[in-house]
Amino acid sequence: MTNIIPYSNKDLTTSFFEIDNKDMIIVVLLEKLCQYQCDNEEHIKNIMSRICNYLNKIGIIDDIRTYSNDTQRIRKLYENYIERIIQSNRKNVRKVIKYNEIVEVVNIKENLRVMNSQYSNNFIELSKIGEGGFGEIYKVYNNIDAQQYAIKKIPFFESNEADNMRAFNEVRCLAELNHENIVRYHTTWLELSDMSNEFIEDSKFQIYPTLYIQMELCECSLRDYLVKRNYSGKKVDMIFEKKCITGIINGVKYIHSKNILHRDINPNNIFLDKFMIPKIGDFGLSMKVGSESQETYMSSELGVKLYIPPEYEKEGIYTKKSDVYSLGIVIFEILQIFSTDVERIEIISKLRTNQYISNTFMEECLIYLEYINKMTDENMDSRITIEEIDL
Numbered sequence: 001m002t003n004i005i006p007y008s009n010k011d012l013t014t015s016f017f018e019i020d021n022k023d024m025i026i027v028v029l030l031e032k033l034c035q036y037q038c039d040n041e042e043h044i045k046n047i048m049s050r051i052c053n054y055l056n057k058i059g060i061i062d063d064i065r066t067y068s069n070d071t072q073r074i075r076k077l078y079e080n081y082i083e084r085i086i087q088s089n090r091k092n093v094r095k096v097i098k099y100n101e102i103v104e105v106v107n108i109k110e111n112l113r114v115m116n117s118q119y120s121n122n123f124i125e126l127s128k129i130g131e132g133g134f135g136e137i138y139k140v141y142n143n144i145d146a147q148q149y150a151i152k153k154i155p156f157f158e159s160n161e162a163d164n165m166r167a168f169n170e171v172r173c174l175a176e177l178n179h180e181n182i183v184r185y186h187t188t189w190l191e192l193s194d195m196s197n198e199f200i201e202d203s204k205f206q207i208y209p210t211l212y213i214q215m216e217l218c219e220c221s222l223r224d225y226l227v228k229r230n231y232s233g234k235k236v237d238m239i240f241e242k243k244c245i246t247g248i249i250n251g252v253k254y255i256h257s258k259n260i261l262h263r264d265i266n267p268n269n270i271f272l273d274k275f276m277i278p279k280i281g282d283f284g285l286s287m288k289v290g291s292e293s294q295e296t297y298m299s300s301e302l303g304v305k306l307y308i309p310p311e312y313e314k315e316g317i318y319t320k321k322s323d324v325y326s327l328g329i330v331i332f333e334i335l336q337i338f339s340t341d342v343e344r345i346e347i348i349s350k351l352r353t354n355q356y357i358s359n360t361f362m363e364e365c366l367i368y369l370e371y372i373n374k375m376t377d378e379n380m381d382s383r384i385t386i387e388e389i390d391l
Helices: 012-016 021-037 041-057 069-087 118-122 161-176 222-231 239-257 310-315 320-335 341-352 363-375
Strands: 092-099 102-109 123-132 135-142 148-155 185-196 205-215 270-272 278-280
Touching: 021 041, 021 069, 069 185, 118 123, 118 185, 123 148, 161 185, 161 205, 222 270, 222 320, 239 278, 239 320, 310 320, 320 341, 320 363
Parallel strands: none
Antiparallel strands: 092 102, 123 135, 135 148, 148 205, 185 205, 270 278
16 A cells, blocks of 8 residues: 655645634734834844743644744735735726737726735736636736736645645646646745635634635537537547547556545546647646555545546545546547537446447457457556557
């Protein structure tokens, strides 16, 4: 059995939930005041330490750890947040942007929640394009390089260490990957956001960190393509299909070479760029494992049930071969025309239980069907690995 590699550094978001917003704002304001009064950094530290200890003793600051080296990065985010409040205004601004010879007028309501943040300063939000991996994904236009990107926003409304770790797993896995068939990762950053939560008693105002992940923008998902193809009456011509299957296999081979499990391979998480090159994305459930060992036990919930391997459903086991199982179903779906979604679910369910009999596969697809059967073998031990696939 392989253990999941724990990240040695404490997660910044986890630290957020160990402190009180009130305490942090008081400390940051005091620190800012001391900076105006003193030039010597050591002098500022000494004064702040004495003030914070005193405020802790008289009950104004509950947690003295609020002013420590461990929370220095968090204090910087709060400092930026306070500066945004000071500089913010509530005017409506109309911006005209031009990209790809298209002029678009965007109405932007600037307020203290978005004013002077890295996201609002550098990007124009064009539309919401999806959800996945605990966040929402937006199509944006970058004011600086005049290009469009996909940005995933992951808000941390409450202390949930498991979800926080998954969000950072996605970033760390993406940052490690650089391949033609993987959605390209650009950068990530953390900002403070605020909201008045109507679901909280007395409508308390909440300050929370939001993680922004900037990625390559793709034209559509594989699911979008397959739905359009199937329901438009178009036949499988094997030109795109072969290219797509080869690209996805190469992407999974690369992911596994980095000892990363994707854990959510399905057509919704495979994207197509403007050249129709397939790219695996949404690493929100991905895990980095320690070695080539075959078994890793997972307790967290996985993605779309139709693609979940049987060993995970029965025993909570997930391995590289589990990704292969999900990939086998995806390849089957690429090669098979379905007239309705009900038919798709029915036929794939038969494939999962070894009841599928090929009546509709083209003769040239039979070699693929042989591999699909080996990839979706219910017995994980006899299932082939990604390296054994040669298509």
